[in-house]
Amino acid sequence: MTLEPAEPAGPSGSAGPSEPDDPHSDLLAVLPRLTQLSAAFTKGRLTERAAEAAGLALDRPAMGVLVTLRTADQPLRIGEIADRMQVVGPHVTRQVQALEKRGLVRRVADPHDRRASLIEPTAAGMEAANRYVTSLLGWFAEALADWPRQDREDLTRLLNRLADDVTARLARFDAEE
Amino acid sequence: MTLEPAEPAGPSGSAGPSEPDDPHSDLLAVLPRLTQLSAAFTKGRLTERAAEAAGLALDRPAMGVLVTLRTADQPLRIGEIADRMQVVGPHVTRQVQALEKRGLVRRVADPHDRRASLIEPTAAGMEAANRYVTSLLGWFAEALADWPRQDREDLTRLLNRLADDVTARLARFDAEE
DNA sequence: TATTGTTATACTCTATAACTATA
DNA sequence: TATAGTTATAGAGTATAACAATA
Numbered sequence: 001m002t003l004e005p006a007e008p009a010g011p012s013g014s015a016g017p018s019e020p021d022d023p024h025s026d027l028l029a030v031l032p033r034l035t036q037l038s039a040a041f042t043k044g045r046l047t048e049r050a051a052e053a054a055g056l057a058l059d060r061p062a063m064g065v066l067v068t069l070r071t072a073d074q075p076l077r078i079g080e081i082a083d084r085m086q087v088v089g090p091h092v093t094r095q096v097q098a099l100e101k102r103g104l105v106r107r108v109a110d111p112h113d114r115r116a117s118l119i120e121p122t123a124a125g126m127e128a129a130n131r132y133v134t135s136l137l138g139w140f141a142e143a144l145a146d147w148p149r150q151d152r153e154d155l156t157r158l159l160n161r162l163a164d165d166v167t168a169r170l171a172r173f174d175a176e177e
Numbered sequence: 178m179t180l181e182p183a184e185p186a187g188p189s190g191s192a193g194p195s196e197p198d199d200p201h202s203d204l205l206a207v208l209p210r211l212t213q214l215s216a217a218f219t220k221g222r223l224t225e226r227a228a229e230a231a232g233l234a235l236d237r238p239a240m241g242v243l244v245t246l247r248t249a250d251q252p253l254r255i256g257e258i259a260d261r262m263q264v265v266g267p268h269v270t271r272q273v274q275a276l277e278k279r280g281l282v283r284r285v286a287d288p289h290d291r292r293a294s295l296i297e298p299t300a301a302g303m304e305a306a307n308r309y310v311t312s313l314l315g316w317f318a319e320a321l322a323d324w325p326r327q328d329r330e331d332l333t334r335l336l337n338r339l340a341d342d343v344t345a346r347l348a349r350f351d352a353e354e
Numbered sequence: 355t356a357t358t359g360t361t362a363t364a365c366t367c368t369a370t371a372a373c374t375a376t377a
Numbered sequence: 378t379a380t381a382g383t384t385a386t387a388g389a390g391t392a393t394a395a396c397a398a399t400a
Contacts, residue, residue, distance in 0.1 A: 026333045027317050033340045038215040039263055044347035115376045115381045140204050143346045156203045158332040163210045169320045170221035292358045292399045
């Protein structure tokens with residue numbers, strides 16, 4: 001399946017964005033905003049700065065693995081980390097190697113399957129992950145310090161639902177092909 | 178300036194994520210959700226599919242330029258497009274060349290400055306941009322079809338404010354360095 | 355001398371392909 | 378023969394550096 005071929009948004013030759021009475025006019029704003037936020041986080045190098053504040057010299061993908069392990073609260077296989085991060089295996093392999101080299105994670109043998117190993121944070125890794133998350137959330141909390149509690153709760157709730165709905169719809173999308 | 182060095186999130190050795198009474202616990206959910214949405218749009222190749230539905234064989238950056246021109250509703254310089262997209266000049270130069278090659282945009286001389294040229298969509302480019310935006314918004318509207326109107330309005334409002342606040346804070350951040 | 359844009363190159367993040375070891 | 382992981386390579390997207398033309 002593909003996206004609908006769809007009629008032009010307005011009469012041919014209409015040059016502007018959606019009219020005010022367009023039923024989708026509110027959505028027109030959501031997509032660019034999500035793009036803007038995503039780009040801002042990347043370009044602002046928030047992740048890298050929070051890592052530096054935690055005393056680490058690691059890039060975003062490596063921090064993602066470390067935080068995934070911290071959140072899991074139990075050793076994970078490479079494949080399980082990849083699933084949770086929604087990336088492919090080889091990508092995780094490299095990040096884990098970088099974390100290992102810095103003594104932030106270690107591998108332990110999987111007692112039930114000698115093909116796999118389990119990855120767990122070291123004490124240093126866990127402490128660094130805590131410092132990192134605190135630093136990142138602290139920055140974010142400051143940015144939202146002026147927000148009414150109700151708005152913060154609404155944002156969290158709506159964003160959760162949006163992510164779920166979009167993910168589910170994309171999954172069906174792929175399945176139909 | 179850098180992010181605060183910040184104390185560990187919990188007592189040393191505490192392994193889990195923030196406690197339920199953590200004042201930042203709601204924020205803990207926002208960041209991963211934004212990441213998830215961004216990754217979902219990329220991996221779902223929504224942009225590419227909408228472009229195909231509009232009869233175009235263009236990638237995301239090129240579509241970004243075309244939509245920027247459509248939204249502007251007037252010819253723009255390369256530098257102005259770069260500013261609006263928040264990317265650097267050379268990037269825009271290449272996308273415009275690709276769009277030119279396909280007859281979707283054309284260059285006109287800037288009467289006041291012979292160093293610059295103005296980029297404007299051709300009729301075909303404008304029609305394609307309209308088809309593209311309609312297709313993309315249609316998909317998005319379907320994903321949110323079940324949402325109460327109030328929730329959609331709240332999401333738009335909160336996301337707008339979030340993007341503005343985050344962008345402003347990052348700008349101050351950079352300025353302090 | 356400052357600014358606009360182009361060309362060429364490099365970097366970040368993630369994916370695919372080919373292979374090894376174990377199940 | 379299927380699965381977990383690794384190594385090597387490729388691709389998309391964007392940035393930096395060096396340069397040209399005009400202001």
